[in-house]
Amino acid sequence: AISGPPSEARPEDISALPRFKGGSLAITNLDMSYGDLAVLKGVSLTVKPGTVTCVIGPSGSGKSTLLRCLNRLVEPKGGDVLLDGASTLAMKPEKLRRRVGMVFQHFNLFPDHTALENVMLSLTKVKGIPVQEAERIAESRLADVGLAARKHHRPGSLSGGQQQRVAIARALAMDPEVILFDEVTSALDPELVKGVLNLMADLGRRGMTMVVVTHEMGFARKVADQVIFMDEGRVIEAGTPAAIFDTPKSARLKHFLAEVL
Ligand code: ADP
Ligand code: MG
Numbered sequence: 545a546i547s548g549p550p551s552e553a554r555p556e557d558i559s560a561l562p563r564f565k566g567g568s569l570a571i572t573n574l575d576m577s578y579g580d581l582a583v584l585k586g587v588s589l590t591v592k593p594g595t596v597t598c599v600i601g602p603s604g605s606g607k608s609t610l611l612r613c614l615n616r617l618v619e620p621k622g623g624d625v626l627l628d629g630a631s632t633l634a635m636k637p638e639k640l641r642r643r644v645g646m647v648f649q650h651f652n653l654f655p656d657h658t659a660l661e662n663v664m665l666s667l668t669k670v671k672g673i674p675v676q677e678a679e680r681i682a683e684s685r686l687a688d689v690g691l692a693a694r695k696h697h698r699p700g701s702l703s704g705g706q707q708q709r710v711a712i713a714r715a716l717a718m719d720p721e722v723i724l725f726d727e728v729t730s731a732l733d734p735e736l737v738k739g740v741l742n743l744m745a746d747l748g749r750r751g752m753t754m755v756v757v758t759h760e761m762g763f764a765r766k767v768a769d770q771v772i773f774m775d776e777g778r779v780i781e782a783g784t785p786a787a788i789f790d791t792p793k794s795a796r797l798k799h800f801l802a803e804v805l
Contacts, residue, residue: 554690554742558749561688566594566753567628567643567721569614575622576609583609585777586623591722591770594751598764600788601774602800607757610774611724614755615644628721642670645715646724649731651707653699659686659710660695663717671718685713689743705736709743716747723747725756741767761805765789773797 569591576584583606591597599607612618616637625632632640653662663682667673686695689709699707729737745767771788773781775796792798
């Protein structure tokens with residue numbers, strides 16, 4: 545069993561840690577289809593700097609596609625996404641992805657590289673940062689996710705939760721303005737979920753702008769500044785956690801909550 549050394553403890557005083565400079569997103573009338581299948585149908589929402597937006601909704605409602613449009617892993621068919629006021633559709637996708645990072649359900653780490661090397665690789669390869677400087681940044685980001693003591697471990701000797709935290713450190717290393725999380729705890733053993741969610745909550749408290757697709761309703765209620773409920777490619781309701789969970793308006797959201805809560 546992999547138990548946590550002291551370095552993995554949750555930082556007690558977040559205010560003592562450096563703050564991130566989170567960016568804003570303005571999404572208007574976003575349309576996306578796969579062939580004839582319309583998957584996003586006029587999605588609009590605003591994400592304020594340094595806030596956490598949780599996106600909930602049934603499987604197939606378009607949540608992952610929405611995230612993928614935000615860093616152009618897929619190209620929207622219509623509408624626009626502004627990052628700090630500038631259209632992301634006019635940016636080079638590679639540049640956009642440095643500013644809008646993404647963490648996936650399956651961590652996609654390189655199995656033959658250590659945690660440190662996994663975080664360093666994008667810095668040296670994508671950003672062209674010299675090795676020594678990349679190592680310094682990577683160590684600092686691994687410390688951010690509580691894994692300083694495990695930097696020389698390969699993914700295979702880390703727990704799923706630790707691997708996901710390496711993936712989060714890798715996203716942080718690019719110094720993004722926004723990080724997108726797509727069901728990042730769904731593949732984890734239940735006892736490892738909380739550590740990753742706590743880390744994400746801490747990043748939010750440090751000012752990172754985050755858009756989080758999640759089935760973790762407890763996290764959404766506690767951590768989100770706004771919750772977006774999607775169904776069939778549309779935003780059905782958006783509001784504070786209290787509005788969404790305590791006073792849902794639409795029959796569809798009521799039905800969804802009855803299924804998942
Ligand atoms: P969610 O993340 O909410 O489960 P997705 O965005 O993954 O929803 O999928 C929305 C719809 O788009 C679903 O009907 C799904 O089957 C379809 N879809 C997703 N990815 C593809 C793809 N690469 N090709 C064709 N259809 C897809
Ligand atoms: Mg999905």
